[in-house]
Amino acid sequence: MRGLIVLLAAGTSSRMRGADKLLESVDDQPLLRLMAKRCVKAGPTRIVLGPDQPNRRAALDGIDVEIVEAEGTDGMAASLRAGVSGLKNQSVMIALADMPEITASDLHLLFSLHDQGLSPIIQAAGEDGTPGQPVVFAPKYLKHLGKLQGDEGARSILKAHARDVALIPLKGDRATTDLDTPEDWATWRAHS
Template sequence: MTTPAPLLHILILAAGNSTRMRGGDKLMELVGGQPLLRQLAGRAVATGLPVTVALPPDRPARNAALDGLALTRLTVPDAGQGMATTLRAGLTGLPPQAAVMLLLADLPELTAADLSLMAAAHASTPDQILRATDAAGQPGHPVIFPPWARADLTGLSGDDGARQVLKAHADRLRLIALPGQHATTDLDTPEDWARWRSGRE
């Protein structure tokens, strides 16, 4: 008898400071006529999986951008201490035996179909860490962690995210190719956004 895959939750990390935007907020940049954060969260909700968004306490526009979406919002009071702090806070809001799809909030090309593809891969190999790549094989996001990796994730510190966990368990890592550069288009500066938009015209 096959053991069913553990329940999968999507955790969107949206508590960063956008420091390289020189006063702007990359998560509020318009993509398809709506803020990037809302677009990505909407695509996550469209998968039918439970979605939690980790938010900072001092960005009310991000909170407002999520209005009307069927998801859980989690405020991280000390988000400024780094991504690991946000990750730990987000994980505490999820069921302890759930697998988690970590999704950065600044990936404008990811689609609901991409997220569903990752979820389907998890259903077939629930004990492996799954990391998305672009079509050329460059690792990116999202990343799915099985329940057994939760202890490692909650033990992280600083701003390295989950890199240490991926490195420590490279033997249990499976790469999933997504179309184009969906998994790797990460826009951090006004110049990045300008180049990306000019390439889509």
């Protein structure tokens, strides 16, 4: 059974100085909508939003996704807990919504390698081997993901279970390109 994709989209875009990075236009649509469509092509998708994000909700209108809301003030961990809540015996792919170069094909590849039993954790990497996103976790890690605290994401799980991680290089820097500031966006657009 294909696992669930959890697309994390609850952040506040605080480094964007008033703009919302997930509503920035990419391919003539908000980035969040584009990423949700790519995820849905690769498998069932749950999207984690923060409280009071009506514009992000509106950007997802008409896309077949489950939307859940992160509770708590510990950033990434709150999103991850919400994303895996209620899941049992199911692999989960954690993807970030601010990574516009990740394609549906990339998501398919990571899931396929996981489904073939390559490793319990499949982590996308840059072409140069730099660890990146997304990451697929076998069901045995759901309890760890559900107990995370703090704003560092799943880094502690990846570190504690480093022997279980298979790094899969994706073309170029797509597994490491996330856009957090207006300068990041300007640089990325200049080179796209």
